Amino acid sequence: MNNADLIVAILKAAGIERGFGVPSGNVLPLMEAMRVGGIDFVLTAHEGSAGFAADVTARMTGRPGLCIATLGPGATNLATGVGCAWLDRSPLIAITCTLNQAQLGRRMQMWIDHQTLFRPITKASFMLRPDNIADTVAQALGIAMSEPQGPVHLDLPEDVALAPAHPRQDLHATPPPEGDGISAPSPEAIGKAMDVLRGARHPIAVIGASAMRMRSPETLRRFVERHRIPFATTTMAKGLIDETHPLSLGCIERARRQLQRSFIQEQADLIVGLGYDTVEVEYEAWAGRTPLLHVDNERADVDPSVNLIHEAIGNVDSTVAALTALDAQENAWSETAIADHRERFQAALRPESGTFAPHHAIDAVRRVLPSDGVLAFDVGAHTHQIASQWTVHAPRTFLITNGWSSMGFGLPAAIAAKLARPDLRVVCIVGDGCFQMTCGELTVAAREKLPIPFVVLDDRWLSLIKVKQERRSFEHYGTELFRTDYPSPPAHYFGVPAVAALTPARLEAELTKALGAAGPTVIEAYVDPSHYSETVYD
16 A cells, blocks of 8 residues: 555545645646545546535535645645635545655745645644654544535645655555534523524524534524524525525525615624625624624634624534523514515516516526526626525525635536536526636536536626626726627537527426437526626615
């Protein structure tokens, strides 16, 4: 057994089944160890996509994702995906395969200091040495899985990978990672949180991204039902409670955000932030002066303008369970007020249009995809529209980056989700700008024979930036993707068939067909983005 074999054995014992990456000669020893050791290597078109795919694999499986790249430009490309796991807080192991030990630090082709590159976007960065492989990899896994979860970088010199494993290293002494536990808040902190909750007549719970990592997310539903508290979510937290629930208010800080802001600031006398991570959106953007009770594993990063009256910091599962055990609290909310707001919010997202609008396309996809199906999407104007409009029924079925917020996430996210959960239907929606960035990843879906419909919202612009130009009275400049209309897509992209959809009915028909196909399909939906100016920035 050489060190590459040992690394693979430890990763496999931790529950890792596949890694994503782009090879070079330096990567070959690790790839061969993966082939022999039973971890699939999934070739991506770009290393950044490998990082995104590893991030999503962690979200879908609860185990660390794995991504691999060569030195220099491979590492810098990989950094885009690793940064996503850093800000979105997904456990991930990123391995860069570098020069032999004696060559490190010299002025040589492709070499840069990988520790300096990855240090700002990882929880830790380690150089693997011949006598510490097992301990270092085990430590990396534990760090990645400890709260707050995130990526860890390992730099693997080629001669270290090929060297015989040190006889003192015991693979069997390395258990699968669970991460360090977080203790519950003090009894005093929980007691004060209970007192705050008792005093509210119109409380609103807002569920955030940290709650995605709860061991028992169903506790959130029991909490809001116990105390009859209406709830909203951030973008990434959608689906932790089924959004058809009568207490659901929808998503904050996306399309038609002013309706949500005004409702919270005018109607609520307490905001309960449950697992709220300000990386998605800071409290001061929407909370006004409404009193805030913050429940999370980290203290809130807030502006002094926020009326933060108490924090219960510690294990979120334990805290929510304790608040749920409290005697049911009476409040002044009526079912009619909650339902009326929800209906008004959803209606505002769908302005009348005589053309094929983005909101028509999004509703068409929702009608076709089963309630347990997975949607992966990308970053742009459509992100805002989807986040507010799409109804999510279950955890881990709504995949987006909203901390890192990088274009290029959607395609590799959909591929990773389908590989991790082949039993679920998966659909990807991207804008045409995002599709240009990562369409090469279609080859991965084709090679793996994944029946994923990739719905491209073709509107010929970087629409989100176009709307921002309009709001700032700037000219449209540098945001037009195509100078002329084109009547139909090409027959295929890299062998993946492409079809057009000009109406919601046609989109539904093509989606149904694509979900039953033997491989991926590109569906180009030609939409009129005019309503983005009304809905995305209201």
